[in-house]
Amino acid sequence: AQKVTQAQTEISVVEKEDVTLDCVYETRDTTYYLFWYKQPPSGELVFLIRRNSFDEQNEISGRYSWNFQKSTSSFNFTITASQVVDSAVYFCALYGGGFKTIFGAGTRLFVKA
Amino acid sequence: DAGITQSPRHKVTETGTPVTLRCHQTENHRYMYWYRQDPGHGLRLIHYSYGVKDTDKGEVSDGYSVSRSKTEDFLLTLESATSSQTSVYFCAIPFPTSFYANTGELFFGEGSRLTVL
Numbered sequence: 089a090q091k092v093t094q095a096q097t098e099i100s101v102v103e104k105e106d107v108t109l110d111c112v113y114e115t116r117d118t119t120y121y122l123f124w125y126k127q128p129p130s131g132e133l134v135f136l137i138r139r140n141s142f143d144e145q146n147e148i149s150g151r152y153s154w155n156f157q158k159s160t161s162s163f164n165f166t167i168t169a170s171q172v173v174d175s176a177v178y179f180c181a182l183y184g185g186g187f188k189t190i191f192g193a194g195t196r197l198f199v200k201a
Numbered sequence: 202d203a204g205i206t207q208s209p210r211h212k213v214t215e216t217g218t219p220v221t222l223r224c225h226q227t228e229n230h231r232y233m234y235w236y237r238q239d240p241g242h243g244l245r246l247i248h249y250s251y252g253v254k255d256t257d258k259g260e261v262s263d264g265y266s267v268s269r270s271k272t273e274d275f276l277l278t279l280e281s282a283t284s285s286q287t288s289v290y291f292c293a294i295p296f297p298t299s300f301y302a303n304t305g306e307l308f309f310g311e312g313s314r315l316t317v318l
Contacts, residue, residue, distance in 0.1 A: 097241070121305045133244075133291065133309040140304075179243055183305020187232060187251060188259065189293075191244040 090115045092182050094192035101170050102200050109165040109195045111180030117141075120184035122156065122163045127177040127194070136178075139163065170199045204228050205310035207292050213316045220279040222313050224292030226272075232295050232303050233275040235259075235267065237288040238312070244291065250275055282317045289314050 091114040101107045113122065124136040137147065139156050147154045151168045167174050180192045206225045214220055224233060235247040236259075246259030248267040256267050264286060266278045279286055293307040 094243075123306060131289075131312055133307075135296070135306060135308075138304070138306050181244075181305070187303055188246055188249065189234075189305045189307055190246070190260075191236075193241060193243040 090117075090182055090184055090188075090190050092180050092190055092192035094180055094195050096195045097193070098196045098198065100198040100200065103172060104169050106166060106168050107170050107197065107199075109167075109178050109180075109197070111163045111165065111192060113161050113163065113180070113182045115182060115184045117184030120182060123181040123183070123189070124154065124163075124165050125179045125181060125191075127179065129176070133179075136165075167197075170197075172199050172201050175199045204308060205292055205294060207290075207310040207313045209313060210311065211314050213318065214282055215318050216283055217281050220282050220315065220317075222277040222290055222292075222315070224275045224277070224310060226275075226292075226294050228294055228308075229272055230294040231272075233269065234293040234307065235265075235275065235277045236291045236293065237261065237286075238291060239288050247277065247290075279315075282315075284317050287315060287317045 093112045120141045122139045126134045144156050153166045155164045175198055177194045177196045179194045181189050183189045208223045231252055234249040236244040238244050245261045247265050248259055250256045250269040268276045290313045292310040295303040296306045296308040
């Protein structure tokens, strides 16, 4: 069975702090994809990144970076110098066999000015 | 050019009444998904479809049925709504949007908020 665990329910930081959102996954598939999505207060779901199981390179996009480690089954997301606009719910997700994308419970991030 | 349209966007109904939510796509994609979002549970897959008349269950399918008679439409039906089905329902299709491509990246509709009193 596939599973995604986001142990942090809520995180609160002050603007300009760095914050890391944790994601741990379980799968028996050898080929799979991992994702992060953002859901701002307006409610829409916004895709942030996709990583396949054969690519463990870390990725950086502006203030966002992602650390994928197969050895620990983790795909963590770091926001550097957080801003109020980063306040949202962030979801980690996994797609393996079976054509289903499974989501974690989400981490709600509050960034205070 | 939204790609996915959900209707209704908001609905309030009473326990025991039937409810149908509609998802309409303009991308001609083979796959379509219904998720529900609840606090503490994230997004949970209800049902999905891999073609016209081809559907399968997700994690939380009890109390829900689906139908797909045309590529563009995927209907979610609550035969007899219960208060536990109060939720926000999202429809999704794979992205990039070509008929067979599916690497799990999803493009979501705007959501349908259902309240069952």
